[in-house]
Amino acid sequence: MNTSSLLEAIGLVAFGYVVGSLSPSVLLGRRFKGIDVRERGSGNAGTTNAFRVLGTRLGVAVLFADLLKGILPVLVARYLSTPLVTVLVAFACVIGHNYSLFLRGRGGKGVATGAGAAIAMMPIPMALLIVLYLVLLFTTRIVSIASIACTIMLPVTAALFHQPLPYIVGSCVMSAAVLWAHRANFRRLWRRQEPRVVFPWNKRPVSTPPGPEEGDIP
Secondary structure (H helix, E strand, C coil), X not given: CCHHHXXXXXXXXXXXXXXXXXXXXXXXXXXXXXXXXXXXXXXCCCHHHHHHHHCHHHHHHHHHHHHHHHHHHHHHHHHHCCHHHHHXXXXXXXXXXXXXXXXXXXXXXXXXXXHHHHHHHCHHHHHHHHHHHHHHHHHHCCHHHHHHHHHHHHHHHHHHCCCCHHHHHHHHHHHHHHHHHCHHHHHHHHCCCCCCCCCHHHCCXXXXXXXXXXXXXX
């Protein structure tokens, strides 16, 4: 690798870290709700806590923004550089999200941003993992189970679909980073204390107490 290529690689990795460090949940929470998501819910600046604290509409916006934080830098790297540099950029996006430059080293857990990076690198394997994620989410209603399972399956799927070796190795590293960020979730799952998502169809209608029957004394 010559000097110009090295500088280009460093610039792309730095770009990935800076973009990954942007926090849509914090920005949108402050702009539209006047609150800091790091002070509500789980205290996490990621997508799941955004849904919990900011509601569905802003949660969806945060989800797509976090995905784009991984997709855009990786697509730029794929166009300009090698698979190895592309993987480094993907990893930088996840590190930026988890240890944000703008949040004093705090951040999310890297699931959505890592998924975006992986989608840009390996769209077909990621399509299968997205289906797996949705199936697990709707059946267990526990976000961390779906996230952890898909994170573990990422390098496995990359190998099964014969992706370039840097992508397989990079998937292992990114998965390790995301799993480390979920260490508190592992503890709560072990204790059966992990909260469940309440979908609209899971909500029970509020029943009103029956009125007095005829002949009852009020």
